[in-house]
Amino acid sequence: xxxxxxxxxxxxxxxxxxxxxxxxxxxxxxxxxxxxxxxxxxxxxxxxxxxxxxxxxxxxxxxxxxxxxxxxxxxxxxxxxxxxxxxxxxxxxxxxxxxxxxxxxxxxxxxxxx
Amino acid sequence: xxxxxxxxxxxxxxxxxxxxxxxxxxxxxxxxxxxxxxxxxxxxxxxxxxxxxxxxxxxxxxxxxxxxxxxxxxxxxxxxxxxxxxxxxxxxxxxxxxxxxxxxxxxxxxxxxxxxx
Numbered sequence: 001x002x003x004x005x006x007x008x009x010x011x012x013x014x015x016x017x018x019x020x021x022x023x024x025x026x027x028x029x030x031x032x033x034x035x036x037x038x039x040x041x042x043x044x045x046x047x048x049x050x051x052x053x054x055x056x057x058x059x060x061x062x063x064x065x066x067x068x069x070x071x072x073x074x075x076x077x078x079x080x081x082x083x084x085x086x087x088x089x090x091x092x093x094x095x096x097x098x099x100x101x102x103x104x105x106x107x108x109x110x111x112x113x114x
Numbered sequence: 115x116x117x118x119x120x121x122x123x124x125x126x127x128x129x130x131x132x133x134x135x136x137x138x139x140x141x142x143x144x145x146x147x148x149x150x151x152x153x154x155x156x157x158x159x160x161x162x163x164x165x166x167x168x169x170x171x172x173x174x175x176x177x178x179x180x181x182x183x184x185x186x187x188x189x190x191x192x193x194x195x196x197x198x199x200x201x202x203x204x205x206x207x208x209x210x211x212x213x214x215x216x217x218x219x220x221x222x223x224x225x226x227x228x229x230x231x
Contacts, residue, residue, distance in 0.1 A: 042205060042223050045220075058218060107157070
């Protein structure tokens with residue numbers, strides 16, 4: 001079965017650079033969630049999209065932005081990177097907007113900011 | 115707001131023994147779902163088991179079972195016959211079930227399980 005695809009799997013950036021993380025949900029999944037997991041921490045919700053519109057927002061810095069495209073893939077754009085942005089970034093997808101609670105996680109993108 | 119508490123930062127078990135990982139939660143939502151995820155050192159988040167708040171029976175998935183005690187607001191994960199490959203971080207998580215959808219997962223701080231030969 002197809003799974004959530006995230007690219008790149010690993011990314012190394014310097015402070016103040018920008019980064020773009022991509023997420024391709026499972027086919028026919030129209031809801032995408034982004035989570036950030038810092039070293040030794042639990043995942044924290046950043047933002048979610050349903051049908052290309054932002055549906056919920058968590059503790060996402062103003063330096064970050066995200067969107068969902070017509071093919072339902074999503075991109076997380078991170079600017080002015082800081083050392084504290086080093087984390088594992090997960091994307092998860094869900095099959096529909098209402099009543100569905102299952103979220104299928106991608107393998108994550110490990111971002112290292114030096 | 116939802117809150118998940120995992121009081122065991124680490125657990126140690128011998129191969130083939132059973133182990134229980136504790137999870138308590140707090141929510142004002144009448145309907146919710148509880149999950150357990152496994153995160154090995156490679157980092158991926160692997161879904162293990164799900165329990166709905168109105169499910170009459172405790173969930174089971176192979177060697178995993180969820181000991182759901184609604185009145186106590188606990189959802190402990192039981193792993194039977196531990197294997198070396200079970201060594202990983204385990205997260206308990208919950209999600210409210212609302213008609214509006216779009217709900218995010220709230221995670222606990224995790225329990226690191228180490229299985230020894």
